[in-house]
Amino acid sequence: MSKEWLICGAGIMTLASALMVVLSSNAIYSAIGLLISLFGLSALYLLWGSAFLSVIQVLIYAGAIVVLFVFVVMLLDMSRVVQTGKGPGWFTTLLVTGTGWIFSLFLLRALNRGNFAGAIEHKALGSISVLSKILFREYLWPFEVLSVFLLAVVISAYCLARPESLDNSGSDGVSIKGPKGGRS
Amino acid sequence: MISYEASWLSWTHYTAIALFGIGLVGFLLRRNAIVVLMCVELMLNAVNLIFLEVAVRTQTHDGILFIIFVVTVAAAEAAIGLAILLNLYRKQGSLELNLFRMLQG
Numbered sequence: 590m591s592k593e594w595l596i597c598g599a600g601i602m603t604l605a606s607a608l609m610v611v612l613s614s615n616a617i618y619s620a621i622g623l624l625i626s627l628f629g630l631s632a633l634y635l636l637w638g639s640a641f642l643s644v645i646q647v648l649i650y651a652g653a654i655v656v657l658f659v660f661v662v663m664l665l666d667m668s669r670v671v672q673t674g675k676g677p678g679w680f681t682t683l684l685v686t687g688t689g690w691i692f693s694l695f696l697l698r699a700l701n702r703g704n705f706a707g708a709i710e711h712k713a714l715g716s717i718s719v720l721s722k723i724l725f726r727e728y729l730w731p732f733e734v735l736s737v738f739l740l741a742v743v744i745s746a747y748c749l750a751r752p753e754s755l756d757n758s759g760s761d762g763v764s765i766k767g768p769k770g771g772r773s
Numbered sequence: 774m775i776s777y778e779a780s781w782l783s784w785t786h787y788t789a790i791a792l793f794g795i796g797l798v799g800f801l802l803r804r805n806a807i808v809v810l811m812c813v814e815l816m817l818n819a820v821n822l823i824f825l826e827v828a829v830r831t832q833t834h835d836g837i838l839f840i841i842f843v844v845t846v847a848a849a850e851a852a853i854g855l856a857i858l859l860n861l862y863r864k865q866g867s868l869e870l871n872l873f874r875m876l877q878g
Contacts, residue, residue: 600788607792607815610808611799619808623815626792630818633785637829639837649844654814654851661855662807665862682801686794693790714828715837723834724841735845742849749856 596636603629616662624655639715786826793819806861806868810854817847 606629609622627650635643724732796815803809821840828836862868864875 596784600784603788604791604795607795610811610815611795611803616805616807619811623811626815627818630822633788633822634825637785637825639825639828642825642837642840645841645844649848650814650818654848657851657855658807658811661858664859665807665868667805667868679802682798685801686797689797690790690794693793714832714834719834720837720841724838728838731842735842739845739849742853746852746856749853749860 592636596633599629599632599636602626603633616667617659620655620658620662623658624651627651627655637714641715641717641720782826782829785822789819789822789826792816792822804869804871806858806870807855809870810851810858813854814847814851817843 603626606622606625610619610626613619613622627646631643631646631651634640634646793816796812796819799812800809800816803812821843824836824839824843826836828834828840858868861873865872
């Protein structure tokens with residue numbers, strides 16, 4: 590019984606820190622909220638029996654993505670806030686989101702019909718040996734496509750982030766200005 | 774073997790829906806481009822939670838493999854998005870999303 594309350598607690602932690610991402614005015618607090626939210630999701634994966642997913646959630650999301658976000662937040666100066674214009678108001682946003690939310694609740698009701706009542710006995714999903722067998726047999730082509738995709742991402746990230754002084758070598762030294770035109 | 778009541782799985786589904794809703798509200802309302810990217814990550818994680826529920830309900834491993842693919846693509850998306858944001862900050866000196874009208878002509 591206590592494990593089920595752990596599921597409840599992990600979900601509440603995830604949702605509360607997701608609210609912290611949206612509501613906090615400082616971007617670094619948003620990054621910290623994202624970190625706590627990802628840890629809550631990792632706990633949910635662990636409680637539903639896939640330890641491998643929990644590990645890669647912490648390693649990739651908390652270890653790589655959130656660190657990247659924190660780097661960018663720290664590199665850029667966020668204090669110069671310029672208030673211009675108005676975005677969509679709270680009312681429009683809540684109307685659109687609430688409509689989608691109610692639709693997905695109906696979707697849940699449609700999914701829930703049938704044989705899902707009662708206790709669920711399930712084996713621990715996602716052990717590494719089983720996952721790797723499926724990944725390298727049935728999902729081999731998506732895996733290879735994903736590797737080519739990651740290569741493209743590496744090349745395009747380099748092209749986006751390189752300083753301009755590499756293009757016209759020797760014109761103005763090592764000044765880092767960024768691309769002027771629409772190239773790269 | 775792990776045994777839960779099925780209602781707890783529905784509770785996980787509600788958590789995923791609420792997480793997606795929170796991410797969507799932040800995506801639509803926040804002006805800071807970095808926070809908008811974080812909200813995209815929140816929505817991707819909500820979808821991952823739905824995939825986990827599918828894997829648990831159907832007792833197959835396909836949902837878990839989908840989660841691995843989504844995590845990989847999310848990492849790539851964050852890298853490219855943050856590189857684009859760095860270039861935008863170099864050009865404009867700000868990351869307020871309603872200042873960017875370069876494509877408007």
